[in-house]
Amino acid sequence: MSNATPSAPFAGVADEQRLRSILYRGAASAFLFALPIIVFLLIWETTVRLGWINATILPSPSNIARRAWVLLDPADPAKSILLTHIVVSLWRALSSFALACVLAIPMGLFLGLNRTAYLIASPLLSLLLPLPAVAWAPIFLVIFGQGDITIIAVCFLGAFFPILYSTIQGVRAIGRHSLWVVRSMGASRFDIFRRVLLPGALPALISGLKLGMAHSWRTLVAAEMLAALTHGLGFMIFAARSYMDVSTMFVGIVCLALIGLLIERGVFGSLEALTIHRWHGNGKVGSHR
């Protein structure tokens, strides 16, 4: 329970204090997160400026930032080259991720529930799961040629297997007693699905989605280098090679890292905060098992 339960007139003060302490803690943790990165960038900048490293191979952070500013073209966002690349890449990654979810989750639920199907599919999955999705890229190139379809298909495979695997594991980890509880209450099949299977598998499912998105994002770069015709961050990095434009390559790399971080922390972080962390308090995931 809360340690301070002040009488009514002081409640506002306590709230303000709490808010301030939350803000303070947030700022502190952001600073602690950024500090090593800032130090690293400073060292990098200095070594390049001192001429210890060839700037045409490793441009300084300030140089990269300047290049990013030019590519971003903030004066006219509609025509921004960098934004176009980012939007195209995001669209490809997200649509392949969504497609993977739509197919992998129902399939995972089915395989998790049906023992025979699981026994048949399990050896195949064990073979396919550790396979890097990019390995399929040449095959899709042969079938579909260069373009969005090939890129999305490869990213889809990157996301599909982690999501499928996690869903299966999540469902299989649900004890039969949990199912018995709702069946003894007269639950229909849909009730069982909605009230036990889905929420019960959710913690595993979320980590599968996280992994799937990460795989999709990683696969994207390689797929775009191989198969993109005009746009995408992977394409941008690879195309810059022809002009020896190392700064642009680094801009692409930084964008990939930042967007990856934002998806992981922003999207899946809040998804977890809304579900698992709330159920288990302070992130003590799995304390009930």
Next chain:
Amino acid sequence: MSVETAKILPLRDGAGTKPKIVAKNVQKYFGNVLAMEDISCTINEREFVAIIGPSGCGKSTFLYLIAGFEKASQGELLINNELVVGPGPDRGVVFQEFVLFPWLTVLRNATLGLDIKGVPRQEAEERARKWLRLTGLSGFENAYPSSLSGGMKQRVAIARALSYDPEVLLLDEPFGALDVQTKNYMIQDLQNLWVEANRTIVMITHSVSEAVQLADRVLILSSRPSRIIADVAIKLPHPRDLRDPQVRRYEDEVTALLSAEVDKAMKRERQTFAGRS
């Protein structure tokens, strides 16, 4: 304990005489392991029956058979004179391991049976709150199970089973995991709840004092493969005090029967062990 349950309890004038649960020569195999040899018994309406026996003798299995989760290999089980074919909302089960849903609050766990039945949310909450109050869980309605102690989880499980008002309550070692203090409170609570709920209760336990304190009848099971080796009627009014010499006498009687069985089982095990080596 809450004020509501602390009222003076009426003397129960014995259970009804209408058979509620009937087991006829029930036998249960797991693969080729015989878990239950031959169980026959009749449990009457509004009776409180305790089942006691050595661990691993098939007590939980018997409860799951009544609940309809498992199927008997031989013989038949009847509820209200009808063959048990599967689980149903007429029988509420409280598992030894609580089996609460971590993604639901205490209140939503307790309303689950009513939600599934399609009872309007407000009515469901009202009924669940009543049982949460009677089990001493007021103020924890919005907590998640992970923040509760073992005793509280157990009480949520009991409130959940009582909220949807099953005719038969099946309890699997409901106090097994509790510390002595909590357990004593819960035994008191269950006595009162039983009067309040006016239901048929089958409780599994491995504690003789629990059985003697609560039940109208105590069925003693043999070690595996199990049979009923004794059926002891406890003809004493409620609430019972364990220090009461009459209660003590029943306790001694059941203990004697049970330890004779455990002795026999141990001897048999040692013999087979000696024979093997």
